[in-house]
Amino acid sequence: MTPCPLPLRGIVPPMVTPLSGPDTLDTPGLERLVEHILGGGVHGLFLLGTTGEAPSLSYRLRRELIFQACRHVNGRVPVLVGITDTSYMESLRVAQWAAEAGAQAVVLSAPYYFPAGQPELLEYLQRLAPQLPLPVFLYNMPAMTKVVFEPETVRRAMDLERVIGLKDSSGDTAYFRQVREITRARKDWSLLVGPEHLLAQTMEWGGDGGVCGGANVHPRLFVDLFNACEAGNAARRGELVKEVAELGRLYAIGSHSSAIIKGIKCALSCLGLCEDGMAEPFSPFAEPERRRVRALVETLGAHALRA
């Protein structure tokens, strides 16, 4: 098993979980999707995050997904596996599967039923991290978990050997900059951003890349943008930021916070990559929204997306 590069830099798409029915993995879709994403030149693959609907899936299906996806990826890029759970034991169990399947790292947010105080959260990390079979990324996602990894907690968590980075999906740019400030000295420590429209700006602040949901649909776009940022190619960067904004129209379709995942799955289905089944409590887009997604995919150029 290749170890995870330190720091992990680049585009690490949070893969959706292709479903063909209730509690049923879309296995051929999964294979096509993995090839599509890896074909875009990405730097890693993140399974079972928020975009992957992890908390909505049965553990049986999560296990199946981990093993199948790792087999398809076959060491071409590092695989990160979400192990966030309200139950410590279940987090450990999923982490064990990830290690057995050959993944490179796990990703952990705060337990999300009872909101822990920061000292409680730190102690939890201090107990859990050494028991994990793989290195771990922290995952700041307060909109879902109600709990922030406050900068001071991050500072303390950096002392834990297993903790190799943080993915910030808060959308709070002031937070991102505070955490970068704290972690700047640690050259092996990775700071990735969640909301894809913040990729370019956070790289300017010293960010290491992005966990961009839109990279399920158009991986090359985000890889190109990452490269343009790295190369300091401002003209190219400017063009690509506009393209990311275009793709972002996808997220304006539908309502409720589930719309983003529905939109991505619907677009992938329009591209013939995988089915658009959603895990409960959500349902796929109905025809009116689907029509809008299809139109957008055509505008963006299905050819380009799959190139």
Add this chain to the structure above:
Amino acid sequence: MTPCPLPLRGIVPPMVTPLSGPDTLDTPGLERLVEHILGGGVHGLFLLGTTGEAPSLSYRLRRELIFQACRHVNGRVPVLVGITDTSYMESLRVAQWAAEAGAQAVVLSAPYYFPAGQPELLEYLQRLAPQLPLPVFLYNMPAMTKVVFEPETVRRAMDLERVIGLKDSSGDTAYFRQVREITRARKDWSLLVGPEHLLAQTMEWGGDGGVCGGANVHPRLFVDLFNACEAGNAARRGELVKEVAELGRLYAIGSHSSAIIKGIKCALSCLGLCEDGMAEPFSPFAEPERRRVRALVETLGAHALRA
């Protein structure tokens, strides 16, 4: 299996889950605790709620708890089992265990990672309820789940055959009264309140009783208060409301939102009923808090509590 009385009225304590170590049930403690609570004359027992730390427990332990507790209760009172989960499949699985173990009903809050919109939440209930092997109580707990069962959603959910009541732990008395207004015509439909200091007042508004965490420690007190309310015995009611307030000093010990459960478990441990192990991410009270709990238990009268 005796069916659940309709409506379920009275005191239905949300039992803590006695733990003697990580992922280890305190089996003798569980037996003593069940006897203690049932000895107080309660009208039901609620396993695997928030106070029961359900989301923090492994599924293996949840299953063990359900079977052991049901065996001890042995039909003396209805047993309700929490099945709230972010995963539809896991909710079904726990509900199946509850039915197999002989429980009378299940209790369901909103999936608590992705916040569902109200139409999504209603559809979720419409799909899930018919698949459940037991009648179901809704459980309004927005502080943990981020999602309210809005009154209009409750009104629609009342049409579902399986749905027999709602437990409101929001602490929002205006909400409680709205829901009672909506459900008043349904004499078989139960509305219970969570925060125990609201028991007497909500009964005056037509509430059916309470799911009182403090009834783990002093079940008789809440049963007496319920009876005084039923009997319209204002003088007695007034005295008991004061005693509930006294017991409530327990919740002022410690900090963070986990303090309430820690306090109850610590008090039970001081009474020699069960161990005070906490599931991750929390730890039991340390000595300073424990000393304060012990002093309070003595003030309240350990003898009275166990009477």
Add this chain to the structure above:
Amino acid sequence: MTPCPLPLRGIVPPMVTPLSGPDTLDTPGLERLVEHILGGGVHGLFLLGTTGEAPSLSYRLRRELIFQACRHVNGRVPVLVGITDTSYMESLRVAQWAAEAGAQAVVLSAPYYFPAGQPELLEYLQRLAPQLPLPVFLYNMPAMTKVVFEPETVRRAMDLERVIGLKDSSGDTAYFRQVREITRARKDWSLLVGPEHLLAQTMEWGGDGGVCGGANVHPRLFVDLFNACEAGNAARRGELVKEVAELGRLYAIGSHSSAIIKGIKCALSCLGLCEDGMAEPFSPFAEPERRRVRALVETLGAHALRA
């Protein structure tokens, strides 16, 4: 000028501000309304609170209202005047008017634009209170001000000579009980509750009465309930709690948080007491809502209300 009784106990209605047009006091309506409320046997009158739309009124109109209302009341009950403001100087100015007009006390919430930290809030009180020409009630209203007077801040504020009580409109019964615990030893210190449906219950916890918006419409009802609580007359209390609930249907009409004030003003207009003009940014109820309010007022019995 009669001083404010210490503690102030009973029903202190937060009077709406009758308006006949933009920035125009409904002078005859004000007189009728004062007589109506005082006729119900209330124990005080609170001008320029939230229900009085204080922050929406011009200072000129606030001044006019203070002087006119105090003249009509003419010492029959203590008058309390809201001085909450984002500007310290304007708070002082309104307090000065209150003193000149013969009011007995002022009522102060946290400055509500910039949210102050608790140490900042305490220092603010420590500077402001000694400069006030009248005793002051604190007013806990976080839904509007974003800032709670935390129990520890209340404890410290009790040391300030001018501070004689607190009105809690948070609806958070746990908070109410904490503050009562803290202030219990001070027999001269008053704790009043905002939401009227909590009047009976909070009195059981040692509350001193209520600032009940519904007492604009039906002052006698709340005075009777207060008296029944004082007398320990449970049967009567139970009946009156039901009547308060009936009156509360008024607040279910309309939408947005402004609906409560619109509803009260509309009911008063149906009773012929005053006009229902609203200060910007709000407008009176339109005909559909007005029809529902009229029907409710008839159900409640216009005669009874004005008795």
Add this chain to the structure above:
Amino acid sequence: MTPCPLPLRGIVPPMVTPLSGPDTLDTPGLERLVEHILGGGVHGLFLLGTTGEAPSLSYRLRRELIFQACRHVNGRVPVLVGITDTSYMESLRVAQWAAEAGAQAVVLSAPYYFPAGQPELLEYLQRLAPQLPLPVFLYNMPAMTKVVFEPETVRRAMDLERVIGLKDSSGDTAYFRQVREITRARKDWSLLVGPEHLLAQTMEWGGDGGVCGGANVHPRLFVDLFNACEAGNAARRGELVKEVAELGRLYAIGSHSSAIIKGIKCALSCLGLCEDGMAEPFSPFAEPERRRVRALVETLGAHALRA
């Protein structure tokens, strides 16, 4: 009076209000500060915003500030004046002063005591805008006002003749992009951003510039960054983004939400530009924080700042 350029583009610093004591303008400081800011080449000046502590000031002082600042500016750049108020009449009054003093536009957020529903907010704008003597910028500041100008409300408000732009201080970049999408077709309509660390990124999304608090201290820096963005000079832009981040260390000093304004005023005082008095409920930084600010100002180079 020169009209406001449409669209207004560039750097429009939200000037702090220099105070030498309670309710006392630091008149010489104001003059020096205006010269300092205008000397940096800014494109406008915004008085009485959040940074200007407007809601904390007496109306008398606000009036004095408007007239003095407009006199010093003397038409060199457009002056914008904050008129946000909970009272419609007071908003109109301040707007009138702004017009009399020769300002070019006013700036209006939602009334911030009672949270208006979106239809109420739109009607409020529809009634107020035609009565204003000057064109008006909307000001999205939900952290203080509790109310967002939702995109659909902005779309409708664009039809109002007086409304010429929006300043977004939400820090919510997804919101910014939605509003830009809606307003893109209106070439005369300005969209400015509040948080200064978002200036460069929002310009890439089509933003028109920034209302940067740090431009009180170092106006030239933000003007240079604006120009680099306009010119597509990526290398220069990158350097300047780093300098903005350096200046941002100022905001990490102190605690509570008031720390930003205290920090800016303290830095200006270290530069000898104006006094650092704060309006109630806040106090200037004490010596420990002041020492840190002074050290930072020296690091940044007092000379450079005043150049």
